[in-house]
Amino acid sequence: MTQTPFQDSRLRVENLACRRGGRLIFDGVSLSLGNGEALALTGRNGAGKSSLIAMLCGRLRPDGGSIRIEGADEAELPELSHLVGHRDGLKTALTARENLAFAQDLLGSPAASPEAALEAVGLAHVATLPVGYLSAGQRRRVALARLLVSRRPYWLLDEPMAALDTASQAMLTGLMRAHLLMGGAILAATHGPLGLDAARELRIGP
Numbered sequence: 602m603t604q605t606p607f608q609d610s611r612l613r614v615e616n617l618a619c620r621r622g623g624r625l626i627f628d629g630v631s632l633s634l635g636n637g638e639a640l641a642l643t644g645r646n647g648a649g650k651s652s653l654i655a656m657l658c659g660r661l662r663p664d665g666g667s668i669r670i671e672g673a674d675e676a677e678l679p680e681l682s683h684l685v686g687h688r689d690g691l692k693t694a695l696t697a698r699e700n701l702a703f704a705q706d707l708l709g710s711p712a713a714s715p716e717a718a719l720e721a722v723g724l725a726h727v728a729t730l731p732v733g734y735l736s737a738g739q740r741r742r743v744a745l746a747r748l749l750v751s752r753r754p755y756w757l758l759d760e761p762m763a764a765l766d767t768a769s770q771a772m773l774t775g776l777m778r779a780h781l782l783m784g785g786a787i788l789a790a791t792h793g794p795l796g797l798d799a800a801r802e803l804r805i806g807p
């Protein structure tokens with residue numbers, strides 16, 4: 602895996618608004634996130650955390666406000682970010698290794714090999730099993746291993762600790778710390794602790 606720190610850049614979100622099904626979910630949401638910074642996005646069920654992440658990765662159009670990146674040679678957030686969403690987005694008929702190879706081809710900027718990424722999340726022993734055979738926590742770990750096969754500075758994580766046991770939560774905290782040390786940035790929607798002392802919190806909704 603390459604050890605070059607990420608280029609300096611900053612995500613600036615200003616006055617973002619979100620409507621879903623004709624209903625205002627949130628407005629006036631602003632945030633700033635740069636190298637080595639982590640932000641825990643909190644709020645009650647339905648506050649709009651997943652919707653905000655969907656806007657950041659270009660899957661949902663904002664109903665107001667702006668999302669921009671400063672200092673990344675014109676690159677936009679979708680090209681600079683990794684999404685690990687609520688749904689794991691894995692192909693159940695493919696093996697864990699094949700899923701990661703597919704993700705690496707799709708995302709570009711190769712970093713760890715699929716084998717090394719599976720080793721890092723403690724899943725080397727199931728590398729050749731179809732993902733459909735894996736447990737919920739194992740599938741989530743394969744989804745998280747995608748963060749390692751392709752090098753992107755912004756990690757957008759929706760409930761990343763969901764389905765993980767205590768040891769796997771600690772493993773993920775370790776991966777996040779290493780990413781921050783390399784100058785990466787993390788925004789994670791969460792209902793619980795991320796284990797990152799320096800993480801700021803942004804609460805949305807009432």
Ligand SMILES: Nc1ncnc2c1ncn2[C@@H]1O[C@H](COP(=O)(O)OP(=O)(O)OP(=O)(O)O)[C@@H](O)[C@H]1O
Nearest residue numbers: 621622626644645646647648649650651652653790
């Ligand atoms: N496609 C859709 N059409 C209409 N309403 C939607 C749609 N998708 C989401 N919503 C609504 O938008 C609101 C925000 O949903 P969202 O999933 O962003 O919340 P969240 O903060 O991530 O919640 P949770 O903590 O339960 O994951 C909810 O009230 C949800 O019902």
